[in-house]
Amino acid sequence: MATKQWKFDFASPDIPRKSVIDPPGYLSSKDVATRAQKKSQSDDDQELLKVKKAWDVALAPGKQLPMQAFMLWMSGNSVQIFSVAITAMLMFSPIRAILNMAQVFDRFESASGVKQSFTESALYLPKITFIAMQLLSILLGMWKLNSMGLLPTSHSDWLAFQDPKTPIEFASM
């Protein structure tokens, strides 16, 4: 690799001094650069890696679900500040996450400036999964709200909105 050269290339600090052996553990900067160059050459690898990373991010909320379920179960079904706070967190953080999804996946976007449609994008599946996972945790929150009795699902919740019946007859003692 290193042949005799008669000129100094100041652009690269590589000084071909074969006579001096590098100290043990020393890595010449050129070596590093060459290796990096090597990597950057394989763009496809890079993209794959990004997608893989994106999948990690997308699945992360799902991994939290069992833990959250456990916490909800621990907090009980009574309406207290603790259980309400946890449930509210569970409801709002997925929504926030979905809204911020573009930022989260920004670093995994392919560098190419070509506009791609969403479905063609490599991040299409991870994003869908991400949303699904967040919806799962919202569902978990809903289930919790329901078990706390905070969802208007029973007759009693709509009682106040029902109108009284108008009597047709007027009778008096």
Added chain:
Amino acid sequence: MMMRAHYSRALLLLTLLIAFVAPVVHALDEAQAGVIDWHHRWIGTPRLTATPKTVRGSPHVFVATEKNVVAAVRTKTGELIWRQMLREDEDIHVIRPVNGNLFVLSGSTKTNARMLDGKTGQIIWDFAPAGEPAYSASGFGQAATVTAEDGNLIVINQGIHIRKLSANVGTPIWHWSIEEGSPTSFFAVVEAKGFDKHDSVLYVIGLTRGVAAFSLEIAVLDSNTGERIKTFNPKSSILRYEDVQVLGGGSFEKTGYVAWLETENKQLGTLKLGSDRVNHQTLKSIIDESSGFDQIVGPLEFEYLGPLEGRTAFVLSAAVGEYHDAKSAILLEIDEKTSKALVTFDFLERTGFSVFSAAYKPSTQDLVILRAYRAEVESGLLELVDVTKHETTMQHEFELAHDQFGHITSASLELFNKGQDQYRVSFTTMDGSFHSYADTERWYREESLAYATGVELLDLPERKLWTQEADELAHDAKTAEGHLSLIDRYTQRLTMHLSQLKDLPQFLISYANPSSLFRKAPKAVPYSEVGIGASNRTLSPLYRDQFGVRKLMIVSTGKGKLVAMDTANKGQIVWSRQFNWGHDIKNVFTVRPANLRLPPLIAVVAETGDGSGGHMIRMYRLNALTGQDYESESHFFPSSSWIPAGYKNAIKLPFEESEERTQVIVIADDRMHLTTFPTSIEVQEHFKNFADNFYFLLDKKIGAKSLNGYKAIVSADLERMDIEPTWTLNFPEDEEIVTFGERPNYEVMASLGRVLGDRGVMYKYQNPNYVTVITVAAKVAVPFMTVYLVDIAKGSILYQATHDNIGLDQPILATQFENNVVYTFWSEGLSTYDARGYQVASLELYESGVRNDRIKGETFSSFSSQRPHVIAQSFPFPYEAVAIGVTTTKAGISSKDLLFGLGRDSVMALNHRWLDPRRPTSAPTAMDKEEMLVPYGAIQEDTRMMLSYHLEVAGVRKIVTAPTLLESTSVVVAYGHDLFVTRHAPSKTFDILNEDFSKSQLLLTIMVLLVMLVITKPMMDRKELKEKWF
């Protein structure tokens, strides 16, 4: 309805939260006693008056009243010193002051002779002869007198028993009687000069029933042994015992006389006691003595002058003139020598229903006779006649408004000497009130309130609205007619607001007045029921207070009087109005509320006689704030009107007419006609349309065996409006109606259903037309009662329940509200092992027994086939309930308290959750716990539930409530005898700050913070600036 419903929704969650957090039972705060409530102790109209004999005037006067109450009233102020309420059937016959104490003879089927302590009213002794009724066959025969000889009592009872009772211990010293069923009834006893060798004798005067009339019988008894010495039977023919007067006597030295009127023979008889010689004088000779009798129309009668021994003068009077309101009277005295009656003074003719009374002057023992009568529409007149001088010594005119009190019905004179001769007159008037008049002291007790039969609570007008309108109206008469253009109106309003601006600084100052912050909670001030009618009091103007707690309470009384009281000022009388001549007030309706620009109006429906044995319905329209007739320009709105027929029913209809904005009233009379009020075409047209779905009951007769429903029939040309029977409900044999369930006047259903533990809903049965009727079968081996819920539109029984073996002598009461019915009764138990006691039963009516099942539809018709699902439960109740009511609040959100008037003279509030029929009888399930149901149990005695704390609220017959502007609070009025008014918050006062909330502390904290801010801000600024330099 819709508006209310929305309002209620907004409040619902908050209220429920607080209601559940609030403790179940809460007692009245000690500091609140006498602040938010007031209590008037009444005794009824005095029938008998007795003043202890004194020289310097008695500090109290004893009275026995029509309502069988014995009381001592302070003569200076009219305040009650003590009262003893006897049983309803325990008529009082005689009261006599004995050495500062009071002897009372009372009874009807039993007899009690009691000595009451004059200072406390406590019983010193009680003598009750076994098996001896008080009344004889002739209906009279009770008397008592104190002997001058030894101070003991001679008591006549049942007309046949004459006893001498020891005044100290009440034991009979001797007893003389004639056999029961004898034609003679004794009714008077006098201690007088004896005859022959008999010195200490008693003359007992009686009447013996003959074929056509009574004749006199005089038995002479030995005062020491009670043995009969002799019997005189003077020739006489007497129609009634009132036609006999016993005169003279009072000690063994004085001669006694009897005078009597023989109406049929037109003569006056007189007799000296101890002889047989009867003197007869023709009445004509007496009548001719006085010019006053020229136009005599009535018979001559004795005037009752009070229990006065030893007098020999008496008054004969008769009605004169064509209107029967004038009376002529003459004074007669018995001549000692001839025992004849001589006319000694002519009282002459006076209009205005004279009454007489007599007393001895303490200085000279001269007899003085009082004549009291109405002189003018606004005044009464007192005349004192000295019998020895034969002249009128005093005439005094005093204020006595006719439309408040009517005429004087009885009077009692007391003479005393405090350096000079003074008098005091106690008198009663037609309205039932009890007055006292002396030179300097004057008071009256509004005793008509003891006969309260109905209470209408009226909201007062808002101050701002009222004055604003009044001011604008005052500006220009044209405004009243509504001719002003919009711009004119606007400028007027603007100028008025600008002119009001001058009050702004003052307002701000008053608002920021620091003393208002540190004001302590209001303290109870002493008050009495006497002051409420004082004429010199200053009434605060009639405006609504901040929370609408102040109301005008219009009490209709059995005496034909309306009394309007201010609930916020200890029941101060705002106005009162006496309807004379037997007005039986049937209904008082608020036909126009106060929140319009026109004054609030009430309509009074009363029944009177028509002068010829028939009945007449009379109807009045009064301005509720003044009690005056309300005159209107329209001839459809007369201030008074009448229907020449008997009363059947009067109903306030749920619509108003456009002219005067009053609610329409329909009156049903016994000719089976209906009359709307007003009678304008518009109203009649409206009523015609309304009549299709209008059903009613006519007579709610207790003791009836059936119930009848009626409907209005209006002819096409509006000529006739008649009543047509639609249904009849015959109860099974032996059953008779004992009570109807009363419904509160004001009711709002906040929630349409009941939420269960699993958040399901039981929908309430929303039938406004059902009535609770309770019947009792008394004449069967095991008496039972049956509760019927009857739909009075179609006459069907919606539900019925029977309770076996009930106590017949105990009160049965019922009330109904929303979808609930609560009733009380006494249970003897079904077997000998069962506990006996009062029971309170509770019914809840639901649309369906299945949860979440609501019958579709936006309307409810009584004619649909649906029947309610009823849940029932009964609970042992620790007290005897004599009245029942329920709290009402503005939106109906607060929980409901059942209010009971108790036989132990108090008023109690019991939260409805204790009477919940769904209280679990076994261990409560999770669902029950979620619903906060209390496990089943008897109602516990708990003095914290007493609204009337230690007060003795006697004779409560009814309890009515009215909502205030505070959702939490309801005004409670208990009436019937005593009057008790308070505020009650069943779910605690969640909507106002606690009284001990420290506003000053809050403000102080804010102030301190502000000051800190002012001080620290420049410091901070400087610090920041410095930091920028370095």
